[in-house]
Amino acid sequence: MIIFSLLFLFIGLALLVGGVWLIALGGSWYYAITGLVLLVVGALTKNRRTSARLLYAAFLVATAVWALWESGYDWWPLATRMGLFLILAIPLLLATKSNKGGVKVLLPVWAVLVVGTLASTLVDKHKIDGELSTEIKVAAPNLGDAPADGWQAYGRSNMGQRYSPLDQITPANVSNLELAWQYQTGDKKGPGDVGETTYEATPLKLGNTLYLCTPHNWLVALDADSGKKVWQYKAAIEPDLQRQHQTCRGVSYLPGTSGQLPVAKVMDAPSESLAPIACDAELFLPTSDAKLIALDPATGARCQNFADEGVLDLTQHMPFKQHGYYYSTSPPLVAKGKVIVAGSVNDNYAVNSPSGVIRAFDARTGQLLWNFDSGNPDQTAPLGAGEVYTPSSPNSWSVASADEKLDLAYFPMGNRTPDQLGMYRSPAEEKYASSVLALNLDTGKPAWVQQFIHHDLWDMDTPAQPVLLDLQTKNGLEPALVVPTKQGDVYVLNRATGQPIFPITEEPAPQGTDIPGDHTSPTQPSSALNFKPPTLKESDMWGASPLDQLWCRIEFKTLNYQGQYTAPSTKGTIVFPGNFGVFNWGSVAVDPKRQVMFGMPLYLAFTSTLVKKDGGDLGPANQGEHGLNANEGGPYAVDMKPFLSPLGVPCQQPPWGYVAGVDLSTGKKVWQHKNGTIHDMTPLPLPIKMGVPGIGGPVITAGGVVFMSAAVDDYIRAYDLTSGKVLWQARLPAGGQATPMTYVNSKGEQMVVQVAGGHGSIGTTIGDYVVAYKLKH
Structure with a gap:
């Protein structure tokens, strides 16, 4: 028992020291008291086991009462508060024949608490049970111009609905899905790549060919029946550690003048x-070295009629041209004979960075037709020789949408870099940052803008493609736009006017910043439809054991946090929702007939610390979203990372990820369920449904089935759109951090395709797979 005595003493001392520190910060007294109890138990264990057991039994009861008071009857908070202490009771129960004193008290207490804690797995206090209406509210909705059996743009059409009218696969037969084919592209993450090297591509399906890009900007054409390679184009992209991301979400398509879909030829x-x-x-491939390449869909040859024999240099007129600082990760928008290109500007690398300009080029020739620079919004005519765009102006790195009948394109707008330092921004940049922006397709002039966060200091770029549908409202059928945000709001606007369909209010926000020359906005917008989490409390802190729970509580009390929109600081600030956001580039999917929405809200806290530059060596910088970034030319660097315990688990208790169903006719959340398991998060492949993080997007089908991978376990799942229940799942060979798609092959079979290659910065399994499923015959 000497070893166990020392164990009690060691854990008790750690909890006592940390607990006193927590008390000094104004936190809970529980850990200090627990430390004292364990020290006494450890001292008594060697010779006076009876009193040690009686004291420990009383301690377990008191801990159970405290745990229930703090967290309620909820498995994960209870298990981590009780688990270690229930395990530590086992050596006290292993009595010798000569000393069984106290066992008759400790054993039943221990047994009741073990059973009671395990029974909490049967209770899910986080779910919302309900069913979305199956009523068809709009019989003939606008689905865009993609044919029913195809997928012609990133969100299937320029409306971005991620909705397919195919209905062969239903809740009744989806369990019969099986692997139809699998293809490996050969493009894998290499030693010269940045951490965030990711497979996020959603293929297009044109004719009977799939077209998809890879992280290093290969464009692969696959036979839609068999998955066999038809042709492949490799852009000559060199590794560059200055890039923040190495990814390609998709390619874009310009139909030919004949109106016929392309027929791809097998090229040796x-x-x-x-x-x-x-x-x-033409197919348009954006590259990570800031080019746009036009290719022939039949052969993959470059198009000599476009720009410089098929290659358009996107650094033209840029005020700064640091290699790796500017590129497009999302497919450009093709509408009204134009290819409209926005781009990603590296966050927090330099104050003087390339511009976030949005440019429209003639899709046949590559001639610049207009440019919208949010730093100089009135000058949309093409720039002349020697003229440059505004440095570092807010960009649009995600996917755009378009309504050609309204002559409008819709762009989710980001922030001006540096994200956490607002003193550099002009009034124009303040106006267009972190918003959705409608531009006239013919002129590039702004039609309207709706901002989602004022004076953004948290990297709350609008990350998701706006979803367009015609929505039944009290005013009749309105042209609507649905756009989810990182901060958890889902805005529903009239896409013709920008006016809210669901109310938007201004809510008070935390005030104060310790950065000279900067400020915080007194209020921030809030949508009536939102998935904003409650403000964090000390009792929400979590960990695998009481020791890392205590560490997280100390950090929570040490860092700045007055709720959402607490300003970044040199002390360090908790940002919640964090940098991944409640929603990200995966957006949401809508069923325009049933007028419902499927989304995947995510809840992970980050920390943001501004590091004052004093001329010393900052160490390794420009580490992207998980480390130090230099903000070259500015007075402060920024250190940004997830809020994790020393064991690498989130400091806020789960669930961290959900799926949710919304009735868009009422704005009501009808159901919400935890999503994903810890199968790939722990050494043991445990299929425990925890509600895990994810990044990616869903696809709805007319059959009433939703397909999505996204979660950090390597599965693709089918959900019942009506109830949100998982109907089917299949193990993927790598992480599925891409939005799937569905189509009909030449045999008339509905297929579901998922790109599975993993995500470098969230740690899912890396690969290079494209997998396809269909119903068994």
Whole structure:
């Protein structure tokens, strides 16, 4: 028992010291008291086991009461508050024949608490049970111009609905899905790549061919029946550690003048070796070295009619051209004969960075037609020789949408870099940052803008493609736009006017910043439809054991936090929702017939610390979203990372990820369930449903089934749109951090395709797979 005595003494001392520190910060007394109890138990264990057991039994009862008071009857908070102490009771129960004193008290207490804690797994206090209406509210909705059996743009059409009218797969038969084919691209993360090297591509389906890009900007054409390679084009992209991301979410398509869908030809030679040709239809491939390449869908040859033999240099007129600081990770928008390109500007690398300009080029020739620079919004005519765009102006790195009947394109807008330092921003940049912006397709002039956060100091870029649908409201059928945000709001606007359909209010926000020359906004917008989490409390802190729970509580009390929109600081600030946001680039999916929405809200806290530069060495900088970034030219660097315990688990208690169903006709959340398991988060592959983080997006089908992977366990799942229940799942060979798609092959079979290659910065399994499923015959 000497070893166990020392164990009690060691844990008790750690809890006592940390607990006193927590008390000094104004936190709970529980840990200090627990430390004292364990020290006494440890001292008594060697010779006076009876009194040690009686004291420990009383301690377990008191801990159970405290745990229930803090967290309620909820498995994960209870298990981590009680688990270690229930395990420590086991050596006290292993009595010798000569000393059984106290066992008759401790054993039943221990047994009741073990059973009671385990029984909490049967209770899910986080779910909302309900069913979305199956009523068809709009019989013939606008689904965009994609044919029913195809997928012609990132969100299937420029409306971004992620809705397919296919209905072969239903809740009744989805369990019969099986693997149809699997393809490996050969493009894998290498030693010269940045941490956030990710497979986020959603293929297009044109004719009977799938077209998808890879992280290093290969464009692969696959036979839609078999998954066999038809042709492949490899852009000559060199590794560059200055990039923040190494990814490609998709390619874009310009139909040919004939109106016929392309027929891809099997090419024996690499397509990049082919001579450029005159193209009718075109595919547009954005690259991570700031180019846009136009390719022939039939052969993969470059289009000689576009720009410089198929290659458009996107650094033209840029005020700064640091390599790796500017590129497009999302497919451009193709509408009204234009290819409209926005781009990603590295966050927090330098005060003087490339511009976030949005540019429209003639899709046939590559000629610049207009440019919208949010730093100079009135000058939309093409710039002349020697003129440059505004440095570092707010950009649009995600996917845009368009309504050609209204002559409007819709862009989710980001922030001006540096994200956490607001003293550099002009009034124009303040106006257009962190918003959704409607631009006239013909002129690039702004039609309207709706901002979602004022004076953004938290990197709360609008990350998701706006979703367009015609929505039944009290005013009749309105042209609507649905856009989810990182901060948890889901805004529903009239897409013609920008006016809110669901109310938007201004709510008081925390005030004060310790950065000279900067300020915070007194209020922030809030949508009536939102998934904002409650303000964190000390009791929400979590960990795998009481020791890392205590560490998280000390950090919570040490860092600045007065709720959402607490300003970044040199002391360090908790940002919740964090940098991944409640919603990200995966957006949401809508069923325009049933007028319902499927989303995947995520809850992870981050910390943000401004590091004053004093001329010393900052150490390794420009580490992206998980480390120190230099803000070259500014007075402060920023250190940003998830709020994790020393064991690497989130400091706030789970669930961290959900799926949710919303009735868009009422704005009501009808159901919400924890999503995903810890299968790939722990050494043992445990299929415990925890509600895990995820990044990616959903696809709704007319059959009433939703397909999504996204979670950090390597599965693709099918959900019942009506109830949110999981109907089917399949193990993926790698992380599925891409939005799936569905189509009909040449045999008339509905297929579901998922790109599975993992996500470098969230640690899912890396690979290079494309997998397809269909119903068993």
